[in-house]
Amino acid sequence: MAGDIWNAQQYLRFENDRLRPFLDLVTQLDPDGEVRTVVDLGCGPGNATALLVDWWPDARIVGVDSSPAMIEAARQHAVPGHIEFELGDLRDWHPDDKVDVLLANAVLQWIPDHLDLLPSLTAQVAPGGVFGFQVPGNFEAPSHLALAEVKRKWADRVPPGLDRPGSHDPAVYLGKLAEAGLEPDVWETTYTYLVPADPDPGVPCGVTEFVRGTALRPVVKALNEADAADFVAEYDALVRTAYPLHEIGGRTVQLLDYRRIFAIGRSA
Template sequence: MAHTWDPDRYRMYDDERGRPFLDLLARVRAETPRTVVDLGCGPGNLTALLKQRWPDADVRGIDSSSEMIEAADVPGVAFEVGDLRRWTPDEPVDVLVSNATLQWLPDHLELLPRLLRRVAPGGWFAFQVPGNFGEPSHTIRTDLAARAPYAAHTSTVAVPSSREPVDYLRALQVLGCEADVWETTYLHVLTGDDPVFTWVSGTGAAPTLQALPDDLRADFEKAFRERLAEAYPADSEGRVILPFRRIFAVARKEPTT
């Protein structure tokens, strides 16, 4: 079952979701790139930062979700629906960015050579993926989804995953890149009713929730909310701390000589 994305729900935590993008971009040292592409651009709010950084560049955003592309509206930026596995630019680009997208492709480590071929010699390839799939925000969903009667509907849904930082570093080095790979665990302070559920239901848990029929989804959500609230208790001020590990990679392709 194909799932869809809700741009409004996804953007409920814009500041928290945007911070890793800024940290990733800070280590891309391109000065005057002609072409910049954001693969998995979502609603385009972060792609706008690429245009701000390089106002004279041709900046484009690509996303497989038509809902996200319809919501994207940034002056001077062209957006289009496309599958990054088959995306081929007219000519290699100077900066290629992919933020919190590759984790949806189980074979994304093997996809790196293809993506790097889309980067011009001397150009930059930067990506960021979550590295928190062993945390309760994911393991609770996995456990519930594997139980009857939910498993009959959720066994084939898309589930995000990533590799360890050293895996990305070695892969990029083998491809001849000068690579910088690191990880950061953010401590997001969330408020409101069931904030962790609100967070995950807009991203990693969305395919599971959409796969469930209406008569099962309510019970699943109730159990999911309760277990998340136990795993991430609020303090006396109603604040919930969500630790979120992310993995970053910035690679520069070898210039031609």
């Protein structure tokens, strides 16, 4: 990934919504025997990693992330000898010993050839251990189509070759995990989130703020401040049309469909 595109504070604005797929993934992990090590690749701001103690209180839990900004935020959750965070690229990650639980939540989509990486990642799982990951499956959603549309209009100002997330169909992941000799368990879920939104069109709406924490980041980071604001305003206008405002429970909200693909491989 070129430079550090991440901003932990923006990412955490929708902490509960982002956490939900992580929790739904972890709940399905069922390693056999004692769990001594848990590694969370692409751990981000570490809030999710820290929750793994509830599942495996006696394990050494390590979060790894390539973003200095995210690791700095994550270190607030560190407990020496118990929960640790390391700066590192998961593509070069080689643990000293095999791990019992290996996780990669909402990260592999940022690595274009991540299918090729799966054999080396699964090889790090101890016998009886599990590898679980979750990726978005919403790249054809209006939020992402709008982003592609504005990027096309801005082609002369948005540098080419920016990081663009992408994922595969569930069956593709299932095949890869089986090929790697793991027992696969793959599924998908579409959440419908209520995202609070300001009716004032001069203020970026909730869906824009949500996407600003992830898929919009490479563009916003690549432009100067004024251009980034103009880009976001154009994006916001499309998103406000695609995601109309509703009054629900006394709040002005947008309904954001959030499709996620989950994959678990169990090692015999």
